Amino acid sequence: MKQVLIKDLYRNTESFIDKKVELSGWIRTIRDSKTFGFIELNDGSFFKSVQIVFDDKLENYKDIAKLPISSSVKVEGDFIHTPQAKQPFEIKATVIAIEGTSNVDYPLQKKRHTFEYLRTIAHLRPRTNTFSAVFRVRSIAAYAMHKFFNEKGFVYVHSPIITGSDTEGAGEMFRVTSLDLNKLPKNEEGKTDDTKDFFGKETNLTVSGQLSAESFALAFRNVYTFGPTFRAENSNTARHAAEFWMIEPEVAFAELPDIMDLAEEMVKYVIGYVLEQAPEEMDFFNSFVEKGLLDRLNNAYTADFGRVTYTEAIELLKKSGENFAYPVEWGLDLQTEHERYLCEKVYQKPVFVTDYPKEIKAFYMRLNEDDKTVAATDLLVPGIGELIGGSQREEREEVLAAKIKELGMNEEDYWWYLELRKYGGTKHSGYGLGFERLIMYLTGMTNIRDVIPFPRTPGNADF
């Protein structure tokens, strides 16, 4: 008999009435009396479990009854429709075969565990309600992202992970090497001879796929990347990880407002898709992780996102009367407290801040007519702060070349990036979305370590 998934039992309940079914799964709870017992069985296909009723007509009744939780079993039985009961159906087992008997010291006993503790057993935590919900939503959101861009005809680009250049011109990067750190080859100056390394030079882990994406946008018009990026920053906060995934769309012939429209549509699309595809998980988050989550997301889904210039935002902050920890002054970057004040208190919905001072933004952002600001935007969302950062790119070869020189960047690294302006350059714009930030936004989880399967942070690369 072909096995059924518990998801199908819930989604297509009617079609199973009075049928025999076979399924497999793991025991979440088990209790028994002398002659019958109940198993709450979960097979990972669905957030909810199914109740298995078994009795001493099973020849292995006693063995089953004493199975530790998390043991895996194969069940054959009758599907019993119970529309009046709390659970709409249950399975009356005719055969239960033991697949794997768990050990009695299984760490996930039926009690509350702290998220901190669960991080130490990251290989087991997806079996808990919270993490099963988080990682299913993560998967659904990733699919929504691909689906959104595919429907719009965007080409998905796998930008390189190992890179010889530093996109931001400022990031702290991880070195990638095949050299033996205990037998480093030296050059004439007594320094490490990078020419002996695998790629013949120093290479690092990418901090962004943007420059590659720009190259492809000038061939395919609409492209996006979705891949891992890295920061070797020693910041032990709830919002930073050394390894995280980014989505970076890049659009030729687009100006800043065009990609703001795109970003708004994308965020709404993903919210809508996740609410539709994972209602059980989202209800769970709303009840147990962040009260009001669904209201917050529905608000973002239906509202027109706000739009305000940086200069106006500074004025709003100055006259707010709030006692901020960090100073508010034109020319200084916005801190999370400022960002959250703007979207949570002033706008009470997601808001784009645009046209930041050129000094606090990256070299590739397009200089505005005022010569003081660049065509950049950050999308600020309640509960998170910055979710997206984007800009129109500097397409004027001479302006870009001057900027690279002015910042003392290594011009040789950017020969090809400059050539994109020389050969068929055009207006183009794009943005980056930190995928983990989005998952935190969608689930209400507050620590980035709890939305990544196996997080990498300073001092931690376990599993």
Next chain:
Amino acid sequence: MKQVLIKDLYRNTESFIDKKVELSGWIRTIRDSKTFGFIELNDGSFFKSVQIVFDDKLENYKDIAKLPISSSVKVEGDFIHTPQAKQPFEIKATVIAIEGTSNVDYPLQKKRHTFEYLRTIAHLRPRTNTFSAVFRVRSIAAYAMHKFFNEKGFVYVHSPIITGSDTEGAGEMFRVTSLDLNKLPKNEEGKTDDTKDFFGKETNLTVSGQLSAESFALAFRNVYTFGPTFRAENSNTARHAAEFWMIEPEVAFAELPDIMDLAEEMVKYVIGYVLEQAPEEMDFFNSFVEKGLLDRLNNAYTADFGRVTYTEAIELLKKSGENFAYPVEWGLDLQTEHERYLCEKVYQKPVFVTDYPKEIKAFYMRLNEDDKTVAATDLLVPGIGELIGGSQREEREEVLAAKIKELGMNEEDYWWYLELRKYGGTKHSGYGLGFERLIMYLTGMTNIRDVIPFPRTPGNADF
């Protein structure tokens, strides 16, 4: 006026008849007489270009007429339906605005370039017919993959890129470090003090997400990874890259034949999807890259894949009468020449070889009853050889622990992997597909450097 994409003009031609349109793109070719001219304009949304007709009624006629190829323009004009002509429509321009004037030394002049040369301008090559087709097919195949697994309810897992362990127990790995290679901290033994590194220990780039995927399969039942993997192997062949993307599904409660069925269904799904979504590109490959490509793919799409044991395959090879460069002997691994003989000459279609000698396969593969072979499979396909490698995993804790010990692997690294067997372990199986191999299979391209946007190989991490 909202801009239209050239893809829409081709796919929904009827709806544009007698309409005014606005579009942007890059000039592929341009020719003119004194009073009128033709531009072949491509906007990246579609494999084909559109013909723009312009004449000296344009006030900037002379400027337009002398634009170098690859210049970008915005065109407004009338859509002229020409069903009798070679091209089913053209645009009669009323306005042409210059977006970006290209330089006359644009490297992609209208002549054939070698793939070797085009690798040196990887930032421009997606603008050529061949690479526009390759990278669009790559994008479509990636989407097909996500769509396939999504439809089957698989959870997409982002397995970690930076890792403290070595899945295969044998790979040559890249070291990841935040230490300054010119100021390495030393421990008491005078060696590099890895505890001072970012993660407090030595870390490397992953060679596979499988172990992580197993952890998640034992929570979600059906999962897959799709992410970059790395090999620091110094092999300069047409089939190896230091950085490539892998798809690794992992299925709980599945035995070897189950995942062979899954792999066969997946390969057919992707072939079908690409043929349907990229007919122009696939025709191009069939005409200009590999004659017979479409026959080969249609054959794979319709045939039942062959299935043969390694032991039988060795017999077939021995009695083949072929003069192989490498020896054929039970216990030796199959070489590409053997693999291709089996699928191209014997079966003339994709074939799964199963049950390899345990000595030549990885530690995690399940030992068969015969104590000599493991429940492993490779899928061999014409033109490529090995496309997929998979196995049933060793779920018996004591057998697995003994194997890890026997191979002298670092047991401490695998505590959590062993715990997956201790707590609710169950039969499970999975496989890995090298995504670039699949793209080579789908396009007929023969060098892996030509199916990766910016390839990383020994001595090369340009762009």
